[in-house]
Amino acid sequence: MICMLMALPASAQLFRVQCPTSTAEHPLVTPTAANPKGANPAIKCQEVSGADGYATMADGAQIYLFGFGPLSGLELIKAGLPGTQTSAAFNNAYNVPYLQGLDAANGNASVPDPLYEAAKAVAPNGAIADSAEIMKIGVLSAQQPAPLMAIDEDDEFFLTLSNVGMIMRPDLFEQHTIHFHGYPNASPFFDGVPDASVAVNISGSMTYYYQAPDAGTYFWHCHITPPEHLQMGMVGQLYVRPRQNRVQPGADLLGPLIAANQKAPGAVDGKSCSDILCTGQTPAPAAGAVREAAPVMYAYNDGDGSTAYDVEYPIQMMGFDPTFHFAGMTFEPEDFSGMKDKYFMLSGRSYPDTVGGNVDAGGNVVPGPIRTQASDGLARPSQPLPTRIILESCVGQPGACGTRKHRALLRMSDVNVTEFTTLATIGIPMKVIAVNARLLRDLAGNNLSYLTNSVTMGGGESTDVILDAATVPPGTYFLYSTNLDHLSNDAENFGGMMTEIIVN
Structure with missing residues (x-):
């Protein structure tokens, strides 16, 4: 697989986006009307930019960022969803490059392809592959946190990073990489640590290749001068959904996942269960397992249904030092020894921005995150992930809990x-x-999950928790930091790392 990537022919353009429709491990499947090329659905792709930009804090201050922005799945990212897609969806071009032709007026102008606007409307989540469009959409597009990624166990994942440069700091010729923190990546070449792999120069692209062996919650970041680039915003979340989600209840996890008519002739489909001491069987569904929107999901291959949930919320705990960011924007030396965060955020947003309810210039309340003006003059959220948790209570609804979204997985x-x-x-x-x-099990397979009202984490750690509102009366509850200085927006109190849990 690696040899295939490295042997690609040279191209006149430096930006190059790669997303194959098949590999040796996942061959072409039977074509359908929705998938006429027979692209294997287990091949997932995503494209991001390395750039700079701004995010608006809950007190209205704008913070300068180094960060990653989306170059595929734009509408998905805007809606707070993972931008990862199947290769069939990814390769539906977001736009069509301009065709070179003759204009009657001056004889040498570019004539736009007549499919340009139509393609954008049909495939708003397709990859942006044209070099001019990569620059146009990628500059000043940094998001905090970076675009969300989600893949399934057994997938092959192709992730393209295009380094468009930092417009506000033209003196910096910063390289960028992508490193999956804590992820069991077998190839150092794609690990993003520049000592053992490669870094991406400005105006260049690299497509990283990963397999998805272990379910769990991870994060990814740039590994060039990590203390600086992480503080400046080059970090995002990644999670791997378990195989158990795609197997019929009671079936063997080692059995086939894809119907026979969706396989290539002679293709073999079968993977070992990767979670330690997994039973190899999927749990029987709970009563009324089919919810209002989707079947019950699992966080891990638990074999007993103990990690079942109805809705999931990726939450990243993070902070910004405004002095450090200001120095990064104004060509001043950055003080690493004096770095001290003063903005504390959940997925890039501080209270009250975590619960929406922003007020626009006309005095109208606008739902969703604060918006920041981008390079094209349009205002977009730089922190699009949802941070208000919505659940449904079963109190007073005997027998109805099977149809209610009462369990939230917080990644x-x-x-x-x-x-x-x-x-x-x-x-x-x-x-x-x-x-x-890592699923909490001992060496005998006993479930070591536990109930608590707080968890403590340091940088680089992750914890998966489930909130169950089945017996909780309807009302407004809170998820918040008990570190008192983390409940502020720089010099303002009553902000920071706090959000609401709404139980309907």
Whole structure:
């Protein structure tokens, strides 16, 4: 697989986006109307830019970022969803490059392809592959946190990083890489650590290749001068969904996942269960397992249904030092020894931005995150992930709990450079099911999950918890940091690392 990537022919353009429709491990499948090329659905792809930009804090201050921005799945990212797609969806071009032709007026102008606007409307989540469009959309597009990624166990994942440069700091010729933190990546070449792999120069692209062997919550970041680039915003979340989600209840996890008519002739489909001491069987569904929107999901290959959930929320605990960011924007030396965060955020947003309800210039309340003006003059959220948790209670609804979304999986990771943080709940206990992408089981297979009202994490750690509102009365509850200085927006109190849990 690696040889195939390295042997690609040279191209006149430096940006190059790669997403194959088949590999030796995942061959072409039977074509359908929705997938006419027979692209294997187990091949997932995503494209991001390395750039700079701005994010607006909850007190209205704008913070300068180095960061990653989306170059595929734009509408998905805008909606707070993972931008990862199957190769069939990814290769539906977001736009069509301009065709060179003759203009009657001056004889040498570019004539736009007539499919340009239509292609954007049909495939708003397709990859941006044209070099001019990569620059146009990629500059000043940094998001905090970086675009969300989600893949399934057994997938092959092709992730393209295009380094468009930092417009606000033209003196910096910064390289960037992508490193999957804590992820069991077998190839050092794609690990993103520049000592053992490669870094991406400005105006260049690299497509990273990964296999998805272990379910869990991880995060990814740039590994060039990590203390600086993480503090400046080059960090995002990644999670791997378990194989158990795709197997019929009671079936063997080692059995086939894809129907026979969706396989290539002679293709073999079967993987070993990767979670330690997995039973190899999927649990029987709970009563009324089909919810209002989707079937019940699992966080890990648990074999007993103990990690079942209805809705998931990726939450990254992070902080910014405004002085450090200001120095990064104004060509001043950055003080690493004095780095001290003063903005504390959940997925890039501080309270009250974590619960929406922003007020626009006309005095109207606008739902969703604060928006920041981009390079094209349009205002977009730089922190699009949802941070208000919505659940449904079963109190007073006997027999209806099977149709209610009462269990939320919080995929929490701490990407703070300078602080340890304790995150707590009031009124709804946390069920801790996994730490650092490992299911809590002992060597005999016993379930070691536990209930608590707080978890403490440092930078580089992750914890998966489930909130169950089945017996919780409807109302407003809180997820917040117990570190008092983390409940502020720089010099303002009553902000920071806090959000609401709404139980309907």
